[in-house]
Amino acid sequence: MAVGVLALQGSFNEHIAVLRRLGVKGVEIRKPEQLQDVSYLIIPGGESTTMAKLAEYHNLFPALREFVKTGKPVWGTCAGLIFLADKAIGQKTGGQELVGGLDCTVHRNYFGSQIQSFEADLLVPELVSKEGGPETFRGVFIRAPAVLEVGPGVDVLAEYPVSSTNVLYSSSAVQIQEVCF
Numbered sequence: 001m002a003v004g005v006l007a008l009q010g011s012f013n014e015h016i017a018v019l020r021r022l023g024v025k026g027v028e029i030r031k032p033e034q035l036q037d038v039s040y041l042i043i044p045g046g047e048s049t050t051m052a053k054l055a056e057y058h059n060l061f062p063a064l065r066e067f068v069k070t071g072k073p074v075w076g077t078c079a080g081l082i083f084l085a086d087k088a089i090g091q092k093t094g095g096q097e098l099v100g101g102l103d104c105t106v107h108r109n110y111f112g113s114q115i116q117s118f119e120a121d122l123l124v125p126e127l128v129s130k131e132g133g134p135e136t137f138r139g140v141f142i143r144a145p146a147v148l149e150v151g152p153g154v155d156v157l158a159e160y161p162v163s164s165t166n167v168l169y170s171s172s173a174v175q176i177q178e179v180c181f
């Protein structure tokens with residue numbers, strides 16, 4: 001079993017290191033043809049605008065979209081989630097290309113700048129009932145996006161409640177947002 005990790009920018013080394021610790025072969029993906037050798041894909045956290053520019057430069061978008069369409073498991077953390085969203089708001093001027101495939105709308109940098117990054121324990125009842133394990137998962141929100149809307153085919157595993165009045169970049173009246181972790 002080989003797991004690809006998109007290795008253009010961001011925390012790809014950390015993902016490869018964890019896979020190694022788990023005894024799983026991690027493959028750094030930088031070229032479209034490398035996706036043919038893996039059955040799973042992780043798109044790591046980082047900076048999605050930069051990652052998108054590099055993906056465009058390496059002509060990776062068509063192969064990434066193809067990979068997602070095959071239904072092989074893909075996991076996106078933070079910037080990776082932004083990559084996978086069908087729609088993103090809060091983008092830099094000129095926008096950014098997305099891979100898409102995940103029926104949701106994300107808001108980049110929803111909680112503010114780097115200094116507003118934080119950690120929180122999130123209740124994960126679905127995971128506990130299916131897999132057992134601890135009641136909570138420690139969420140790390142590093143200049144994190146929020147998921148503002150999800151389509152009917154998306155299962156939400158954890159939620160982090162946000163008061164819109166406390167949020168610097170809030171542009172909606174939505175009170176409960178789901179975040180990536």
Ligand SMILES: NC(=O)CC[C@H](N)C(=O)O
Pocket residue numbers: 044045046047048049077078079080082108109142143144145
């Ligand atoms: N931790 C992260 O991956 C942050 C994502 C970043 N704010 C972005 O828009 O790409």
